[in-house]
Amino acid sequence: MTDRTAYVPPKVWTWDAENGGPFAKINRPIAGATHDKVLPAGQHPLQLHSLATPNGVKVTILLEELLALGKTGAEYDAYLINIGDGDQFGSGFVEINPNSKIPALLDRSTTPHTRVFESGAILLYLAEKFDAFVPKAGAPGRGECLSWLFWQMASTPYLGGGFGHFYAYAPEKLEYPINRFAMEVKRQLDVLDRNLATRKFVAGDAYTIADMAIFPWYGGLVRGELYGAAEFLDVKSYANVARWAEAIQARPAVKRGQRVNRAWGPEEERVAERHAASDFK
Numbered sequence: 203m204t205d206r207t208a209y210v211p212p213k214v215w216t217w218d219a220e221n222g223g224p225f226a227k228i229n230r231p232i233a234g235a236t237h238d239k240v241l242p243a244g245q246h247p248l249q250l251h252s253l254a255t256p257n258g259v260k261v262t263i264l265l266e267e268l269l270a271l272g273k274t275g276a277e278y279d280a281y282l283i284n285i286g287d288g289d290q291f292g293s294g295f296v297e298i299n300p301n302s303k304i305p306a307l308l309d310r311s312t313t314p315h316t317r318v319f320e321s322g323a324i325l326l327y328l329a330e331k332f333d334a335f336v337p338k339a340g341a342p343g344r345g346e347c348l349s350w351l352f353w354q355m356a357s358t359p360y361l362g363g364g365f366g367h368f369y370a371y372a373p374e375k376l377e378y379p380i381n382r383f384a385m386e387v388k389r390q391l392d393v394l395d396r397n398l399a400t401r402k403f404v405a406g407d408a409y410t411i412a413d414m415a416i417f418p419w420y421g422g423l424v425r426g427e428l429y430g431a432a433e434f435l436d437v438k439s440y441a442n443v444a445r446w447a448e449a450i451q452a453r454p455a456v457k458r459g460q461r462v463n464r465a466w467g468p469e470e471e472r473v474a475e476r477h478a479a480s481d482f483k
């Protein structure tokens with residue numbers, strides 16, 4: 203193991219803006235807006251401000267699935283928040299998410315308007331509002347669906363903020379954190395794989411918001427889309443997760459949801475802003 207004993211933490215931590223790796227420009231130890239910026243607004247009650255990262259895509263997948271079910275009230279305007287440019291620190295965005303992270307939703311069908319932030323909260327809010335993809339309170343399967351939804355919200359920071367950060371983004375490759383987080387991510391994949399050995403979807407027979415939350419992260423990982431880590435984590439050994447991920451990836455609404463607020467990849471696949479079904483060409 204590499205000798206990492208040289209660093210002695212100071213008595214009081216201070217912010218060294220130059221030493222934060224590729225995200226030094228956007229990471230700050232303080233909350234709040236850095237600049238005034240009014241958010242754009244479209245014609246639909248639901249206004250989404252997001253980016254097609256795994257956390258953002260969860261919500262656009264749900265919205266597209268709701269529309270595919272015929273829930274026309276789920277029509278939405280989706281605007282791009284470019285986190286690399288610091289759009290999440292604009293005053294209008296901070297008003298709907300004081301935590302300055304995508305995704306954030308404003309529902310203008312309520313009086314007063316309802317802001318919802320945290321992707322898990324947005325999934326639950328929309329699924330309940332449209333009575334789809336989550337069992338009702340008291341119905342069988344509700345506990346299982348919520349358990350896996352919250353499992354994703356609590357587990358994924360180890361995958362993204364822990365493993366992904368140290369394996370792919372940190373300025374140096376450090377053995378200790380890579381080992382620690384690879385161990386945890388493989389444990390999480392095994393949890394999912396054992397669960398999916400006896401079930402079609404993560405919460406049972408039905409496709410729910412728990413699948414939509416977990417798929418962009420662990421589905422993306424086993425499909426080789428995250429951190430260039432497929433071989434390192436030996437993702438092909440999680441065959442049940444792979445089977446489930448391929449089934450979800452094949453859904454047309456999922457494919458549409460993945461294109462919304464995309465700011466990278468082939469130009470013809472990007473739907474930077476979404477206002478109507480006709481935006482998918």
Ligand SMILES: N[C@@H](CCC(=O)N[C@@H](CS)C(=O)NCC(=O)O)C(=O)O
Nearest residue numbers: 228255257285303304305320321322
């Ligand atoms: N727990 C949050 C996490 C959201 C999150 O981390 N969003 C990232 C993009 S995937 C972000 O906006 N980062 C910008 C920043 O950290 O400044 C959720 O699930 O909504």
